Amino acid sequence: MSNPDAILLVGHGTRDARGAAEFLELARRLGERFDATPVCPCFLELAEPTIAEAIAVAVAKGARRIVVAPVLLFAAGHSKQDIPAAVDAAIQRTARGRGERIEWLQTDALECHPKLLELSAERFSEAIATAPLANDDVCLVLVGRGSHDAEATAAMRRIGTLRAEMSGVSRSETAFIAMAEPKYPDVLRAAGERGHARIVVQPHLLFEGELVTKLRTDVAEFRRLFPATDWRVAGHLGPDTLLVDAVESLCCAAIAGAL
Numbered sequence: 001m002s003n004p005d006a007i008l009l010v011g012h013g014t015r016d017a018r019g020a021a022e023f024l025e026l027a028r029r030l031g032e033r034f035d036a037t038p039v040c041p042c043f044l045e046l047a048e049p050t051i052a053e054a055i056a057v058a059v060a061k062g063a064r065r066i067v068v069a070p071v072l073l074f075a076a077g078h079s080k081q082d083i084p085a086a087v088d089a090a091i092q093r094t095a096r097g098r099g100e101r102i103e104w105l106q107t108d109a110l111e112c113h114p115k116l117l118e119l120s121a122e123r124f125s126e127a128i129a130t131a132p133l134a135n136d137d138v139c140l141v142l143v144g145r146g147s148h149d150a151e152a153t154a155a156m157r158r159i160g161t162l163r164a165e166m167s168g169v170s171r172s173e174t175a176f177i178a179m180a181e182p183k184y185p186d187v188l189r190a191a192g193e194r195g196h197a198r199i200v201v202q203p204h205l206l207f208e209g210e211l212v213t214k215l216r217t218d219v220a221e222f223r224r225l226f227p228a229t230d231w232r233v234a235g236h237l238g239p240d241t242l243l244v245d246a247v248e249s250l251c252c253a254a255i256a257g258a259l
Contacts, residue, residue, distance in 0.1 A: 005063035006038050007251060008054055008104075010070045010083055011207075013043035019207035020047055026071065026239035026247070033248045038063075044083060051083070052090040059094045059102060066091075066104040069251050073116075073144075073206060074152035075109040107250040111155050112162065115249065119242035120159070120204065121166045127200055127234035137197040139171045140164060143184045143215060144204045146176035153180045159204065171196070177211055185218060192226035202234035206243070212236050 009030060011023040020043075027041035038061070042054035049057075058066060068087050072079050084106060091102050110116050124140065142163055144156040153176075160174030173191065175184035184201075191199050201219050203212050216233050223231040237243055 004037055004065045004067045004255060006040055006058040006061075006066050007034060008051070008058065008066055008068045008087070009039055009041045009247075010051060010068060010072075011041065011043050011047075012072065012078065013046035014207065014209050015046055016207075016209040019209040022207040022239045023071065026243060029239060029241070029244045030247055030251075033244065034251070044078060044086065051086040052093070055087065055090040056094055064100065064102050066102065067251055067254060068104055068106040069247060069254075070106065070109065071206065071247060072109045073204065074111055074147060074149070074155050076147040076149035076152040079106075079109050080149075105254055107247075107254040110246055110250070112159055113246045113249065115242045115246035116237070117159070117162055117166065119237055119240050119246075120163055120202070122240075122242070123234045123237065124163070124167050124200060124202055127202070127232045128198070131230070133198050133230070135168045136170050138169045139173065139191050139194070139196040139199045140167060140169045141173045141175055141184065141187055141191060141199060141201045142204050143175050143177065143201060144180075145211065146179035148179050156180075156204065163202075169200075177215075184215070188219070188222050189225075192222050192229060195226075196229055198230040198232065200232045200234055203236045205236045207238065208236060 009027045014020055024041055027039050031039040040054045040058050042049045042051050070079050070083050095102050142160045147153055157174050164172030173187045175182055175187040203215050205212055219231055219233050
């Protein structure tokens with residue numbers, strides 16, 4: 001593929017207006033990096049525009065070479081099956097109607113990208129900035145969404161290990177919201193019972209939404225149960241410049257690999 005005519009930025013999709021707005025802000029900021037190539041935001045599910053709608057618009061504007069950039073933390077089912085299938089189906093429908101050949105390629109998931117790790121470390125630092133404490137009795141609990149995909153789960157555990165090294169905490173745990181073990185309520189309870197001076201609960205989630213809100217609510221309950229511990233909830237990743245850097249890097253790598 002030569003240089004692309006469009007970048008299809010694909011989000012998972014959410015019914016939460018805050019999360020959708022953050023994704024669209026990421027698209028806007030990425031568009032500033034690729035000023036000569038349109039960045040077309042869309043969603044796999046739960047929100048609009050859909051992948052099919054975004055592809056139809058891009059092709060109608062002349063795109064024949066498309067980079068599909070899923071904004072996903074891990075290469076699991078959505079990245080490996082759902083998004084490629086949706087893109088293939090949309091392009092076949094569009095190309096059939098126009099009698100034209102449309103090329104596309106897909107970028108890698110974010111996974112352990114250095115910029116993502118840097119952003120995660122920044123969120124941890126922000127959570128403790130108001131009350132510095134020696135890290136010799138700080139437990140970091142990194143909470144991921146969870147997946148049935150073994151490779152995605154292993155990647156989340158690698159991120160937990162790397163993040164612990166970066167932040168220099170005395171103990172770290174990786175926990176999940178669903179589909180993988182251990183679940184975060186069990187991990188938080190065990191951490192509270194150990195009596196750490198501070199527990200930092202960090203959602204490894206891209207955008208605001210129900211999962212982030214529920215995590216904050218649950219931590220408030222553990223704060224009530226274990227009042228001697230300083231409980232902190234770090235912010236989610238969000239449409240930060242470092243996330244834009246990571247997505248831009250993955251797009252450029254995919255384009256360079258196809259030239």
